[in-house]
Amino acid sequence: MLTSAAFGQSANKQNPAEKVFYEWLSAINSGKAEQLEAYKATYHKQWAVQNMLDIWERTGGYQVVRIEKNAPLSFIVLIQEKASDALHRESVTVDTTGNDVNVKMVIEDIERPADLAIRRLTQGEAIRSFLQHADSLATSGKFSGAVLISSNNKILLKRAWGEMDKEKHMLNTAETQFRNGSMNKMFTAVAVLQLIEKGEISLDGKISDYLKDYPNKNMGQVTVRRLLSHTGGTGDIFGPGFDANRANLKDNADYLRLYGSREPDPTNGFSYSNYGFVLLGEIISAVSHMSYYEYIDKFVFGPAQMNSTGELPENVDLPGRAPGYMRVKGKWERNDSTLPYRGMAAGGGYTTVDDMLKFVHALQAGRLVSKAMLDMAMQPNFHDAPSGYGYGLGFELYGDKQLVSFGHEGGADGMNGELRVFPKLNRVIVVLSNLDPPAAHRLVDYYSLRMPAK
Template sequence: MPSLEHTCGCGGSRELSAPRLRGDTAERAGLDPGELRHLVQEVADLTTGEHPWAAGTVVVAGRGPVIAVEEAAGWAVRYARYDPETDAGVELPEQERVPMTVGTPFDLASLTKLFTSVAAVQQIERGTLGIDARVGAYLPEFRAATRHGITVRELLTHTSGLRPELPLYDCADDAERRAVLQAEAPIGVPGTYTYSDLNMLLLQYVLERVTGRTLDVLVHDGITRPLGMTSTDFGPCPGAAATEDQRRPWAKADRGMLRGVVHDENAWALGGVAGHAGLFSTARDLAVFCRTLLAGGSYGTARILGPDFVELLLTPPGLGFAVDQPWFMGELAGRGAAGHTGFTGTSLVLDPATDTFLVLLANTVHPVRRHPDSGPRAAAATRLAQAVRRVGPVPGTERIPR
């Protein structure tokens, strides 16, 4: 492999390039084609029936640098509105619906947290952010976090004790929202896991204070631009898959049918750029993100993290990433698989043990939010696990030496 020197988005350098993704056969990826056919059909079936799991889906799966599955099914826009009287969506005439394509962008919801986490670890790698530093060292005006000694690591591992969320969407303006966050104290025991959007919101403020740049700029300059993820950005995103007919009482705001603007009410109230939600992306771009982490932080001639810091990011319990969670990873869980889900129906899993990745994007909240069901995500991941045909690296995917 030729020797290259490249200055990456996070300020480091790399002497070797990492293979880029390419489409190819299941056999070339070291995956069983029969299992992948079942995977594609089962994901497509999720969009059918009177009450489908999702209006539409996109699935991308592969191993090493090979994308072996890239398929879309159903509709990016299917419903005009939700009818609470019948508890069903009011369908658009077929000629007014928008078919799902493999290039359809999605509201990523909580997958945004992964990008915030990578941005944080980039600053840790640079030495501008201490993983065990106290939030108060960077944000002394956040009085409650300062008083309780909340650390950066606790934010990244959801062990700060902060409650899951606050109704920031009901605040009058940004000043009031910031004041509420500054006064918010932990309600749980520090060190005990409690998943919280507030962790990533505080982390956003820390990153912006440390770098002097806004989160959207940090994500663009440090992650998406160097990786060529041209379809990934904070909204608005007019061509995205539709999400919810967002109205009270089932939602927290009265906004109507949403398409191309962030679904999460707090992220919307914060202007669409938030540490916990707000990004839009495509399945192909997310496959690049997965491949980069599986390759130790490099993609092509770009490097966004060094291998040691990718390891830090993905080592249990994970920094921002969930690790070995069968409820959405199925049989990929158990040996260090990492990933996340998003409330709108998005998910990704990357498995270093088998060098595989799975991106499943769906607009499950179109036309209305329902009780989350991650069974289909776990089933798809299990299909991919069963499709792994051989142990060890697929030819051409050897990891770059540290």
């Protein structure tokens, strides 16, 4: 375990903020409830120890990369997860003016700085390194799922790890259907872009232009562009309302009946919104005079030949659909009790790694939308420079120059998937998992940081 002594500072000479950080680091890296309880009692009485244990289990703890600021009441440090390449900037500020030590701690995701870049490998080396890493994660129970990597239209790797069904000890295969969470948003976005090209929807059209009886007039003024880019302040669908009505939320329209009266968030910045994409699903239905599911099946999955992708209800028996497993107090439990009735416009469907590659090929071949429309969707409406994360019109964006990429992640209890497409390299990475996030995301990152950049 790294300590302050590793950076030339003995424990009894630490500044107050520095001392708080290293006590937190020692507690989180211990993975022990009693040590976390002691830290909580001293500095963060509102924290939940189980949440901290979950973080430890997911990350493996943290190691210090470098200290950026060490002032008496302010300490800023770069840390890396032991179980992944993920870097974070942690800021600790301390107020000692009162009787108690008041601590504020912020941990932010950051893009890996150039001086900390991981060495690029040859294609063969990158695949071998990836396989070794995935094997290790699967052996330790931190990955279960399927992977597909292609370059220049040639599949370099297609393989599955772990159990599809833990109770029956059935193994995953490359054909297993995994719940894809918010990856569905790409399909919804493509449907909207198709209808824009047909002149039936306008990017600057308002919700109320298409859903004439929308109950909240202020929300009705939000535009399609802002819905696609998560800048409309439309909010989430999960929480107490969802939990109380989960069994009755069977269609996008049911979510509108539940949430349609609420006001939009007055802030105008990026705020990830599941409800915004539910609204887009209803707009698709209203404009096309088809159900959302019929439209997506006919105009997205059909042309792309995605025959193993869909949003059928959970009570429909699909032998190839993997149950999801969430980690609860250190044990795996099925996520059945958390699932919506069926997938919808914001997420919750299922797919395979092969079908996601077919989706990419259909997009790039112009079978779903024109190249001009696709290019417009990939322009960032939001970009977070420190983390490198951006968002276009229904697609997540990463990187720049040769390494610019688009795609989408999806994740919830017992499910995680990600598609990342590098158009300038003609390279595609798909990882799908039936475990909690970030099981798939971390593997996508692992390969993308090591693959050749040309």
